[in-house]
Amino acid sequence: TKVLQHGAHRVGKRTDAEMATWRGYGLGQFIHWGVYSLFGGELNGNYYNGAAEWIRSWKDMPHGVYDSAYKQFNPASFNATQWAKMAKQMGVRYVTFTTKHHDGFCLWPSKYTDYTIANSPYKKDIVKQVVDAYSKEGIDVYLYFSVMDWHNPDWRYDLKTKEDSAAFERFKLFTKNQLTELLQQYPQTKGLWFDGTWDNSWKKSGAFTDTLEQYLKTLHPGLIIGSRFRADEFGNRHVDANGVLMGDYEQGWERKIPKTYADVHGNDWDCVMTIPENGWGYQKKWLGHWKSTNEILEMTAQCVSLGGNFVLNFGPRADGTFRPEEVTIAKEAGDWMKINSAAIYNCEYTGWEKQDWGYYTKKTGENKVYMIVFNVPVSGSLKIKPAKNTLVDKAYLLTAPGKNLSLEKLDYGASFIHVSSTGYKQPFVIVLETKEGS
Numbered sequence: 323t324k325v326l327q328h329g330a331h332r333v334g335k336r337t338d339a340e341m342a343t344w345r346g347y348g349l350g351q352f353i354h355w356g357v358y359s360l361f362g363g364e365l366n367g368n369y370y371n372g373a374a375e376w377i378r379s380w381k382d383m384p385h386g387v388y389d390s391a392y393k394q395f396n397p398a399s400f401n402a403t404q405w406a407k408m409a410k411q412m413g414v415r416y417v418t419f420t421t422k423h424h425d426g427f428c429l430w431p432s433k434y435t436d437y438t439i440a441n442s443p444y445k446k447d448i449v450k451q452v453v454d455a456y457s458k459e460g461i462d463v464y465l466y467f468s469v470m471d472w473h474n475p476d477w478r479y480d481l482k483t484k485e486d487s488a489a490f491e492r493f494k495l496f497t498k499n500q501l502t503e504l505l506q507q508y509p510q511t512k513g514l515w516f517d518g519t520w521d522n523s524w525k526k527s528g529a530f531t532d533t534l535e536q537y538l539k540t541l542h543p544g545l546i547i548g549s550r551f552r553a554d555e556f557g558n559r560h561v562d563a564n565g566v567l568m569g570d571y572e573q574g575w576e577r578k579i580p581k582t583y584a585d586v587h588g589n590d591w592d593c594v595m596t597i598p599e600n601g602w603g604y605q606k607k608w609l610g611h612w613k614s615t616n617e618i619l620e621m622t623a624q625c626v627s628l629g630g631n632f633v634l635n636f637g638p639r640a641d642g643t644f645r646p647e648e649v650t651i652a653k654e655a656g657d658w659m660k661i662n663s664a665a666i667y668n669c670e671y672t673g674w675e676k677q678d679w680g681y682y683t684k685k686t687g688e689n690k691v692y693m694i695v696f697n698v699p700v701s702g703s704l705k706i707k708p709a710k711n712t713l714v715d716k717a718y719l720l721t722a723p724g725k726n727l728s729l730e731k732l733d734y735g736a737s738f739i740h741v742s743s744t745g746y747k748q749p750f751v752i753v754l755e756t757k758e759g760s
């Protein structure tokens with residue numbers, strides 16, 4: 323292993339209370355909202371075929387048109403309390419909200435640029451309203467912050483000249499100042515979700531990213547920052563030159579979910595996911611397939627079964643309203659969570675052999691394993707194979723705790739649980755009460 327000055331400063335998971343809370347969230351919400359929401363992926367009747375929040379980078383989008391659009395940003399229907407109540411009803415336990423995306427527009431009245439909500443017709447501090455409303459509903463708030471800032475003239479993709487370096491020094495100070503004001507003005511914030519850190523300029527600033535992360539954590543003890551923030555002194559991101567994760571959790575699962583537990587390398591992690599195939603900001607047209615509630619519930623179960631959290635993105639319209647599809651998904655997912663959240667909240671990876679019917683989760687610190695069943699075979703026989711030295715005492719539907727299901731012992735430590743083979747409209751949960759033994 324190499325001796326690194328600016329690699330990971332901890333091997334293994336954080337063991338403090340704040341991180342234990344994060345680990346148990348299970349389900350979260352992402353919200354992408356900003357100037358890009360005004361366009362919804364469209365300009366003059368033509369549709370941008372990329373992610374709508376990247377429309378400023380579209381060759382058909384004159385930068386002047388985009389950069390003056392904030393003068394139309396005036397979300398008359400924005401109601402942070404309604405957003406927070408929709409999220410509460412859905413059963414999310416944390417929200418990640420865009421304070422500033424790649425375009426550089428700040429949804430808080432930053433002192434360090436004029437390109438902020440304070441100079442829009444709306445004027446009011448959106449970040450404050452979101453932080454206050456979600457915190458009031460008991461939902462923890464994390465602030466998304468894009469380091470890459472297309473609006474700031476000192477931003478550089480690479481550092482090739484002395485001028486580049488001089489400009490980027492100014493940019494690094496600007497970034498530190500903005501992060502300081504976010505943490506000081508919104509102290510309820512539990513963590514920062516960084517993005518736009520993939521360019522050479524940032525990869526060449528490993529020492530700075532290390533110092534800045536330590537500064538932010540001193541300013542805000544317990545702060546949670548994922549692996550997308552740092553670079554080590556060799557420009558490695560996420561994991562340092564010794565292969566050790568830099569950050570409090572693995573933050574690479576964007577629109578993808580690990581297949582096996584081995585894929586997460588024993589780290590904490592979350593998956594952030596769009597409802598359409600791609601696109602985080604509001605899109606007038608959802609291109610291609612978009613996920614049903616049952617697909618979203620399956621992704622949630624899959625993530626929790628592998629020790630992670632699932633974070634679903636919503637892209638409100640410029641006026642502050644959500645698409646009907648998003649409202650429906652939040653309601654339907656929430657109705658399922660109301661009945662079944664015991665199998666999602668404060669649950670972890672069981673280590674039991676994965677079966678085709680669905681996913682196992684395990685309540686942290688309890689002798690309870692949950693089967694979240696998505697695929698009942700035509701036989702109606704659900705095979706289970708508990709981990710070594712684990713016996714199943716009894717099995718019952720989460721919704722019918724008093725009625726034990728029949729457990730038929732098989733060879734090799736396996737058993738069948740027999741259920742009806744038809745009539746399921748949505749996933750259901752079976753509780754296995756376990757004890758040690760062979």
Ligand SMILES: C[C@@H]1N[C@@H](C#Cc2ccccc2)[C@H](O)[C@@H]1O
Pocket residue numbers: 354373375376517576594602
């Ligand atoms: C959380 C998501 N990260 C951002 C991105 C990206 C990206 C950048 C380069 C190549 C592919 C995807 C998206 O705009 C959204 O904010």
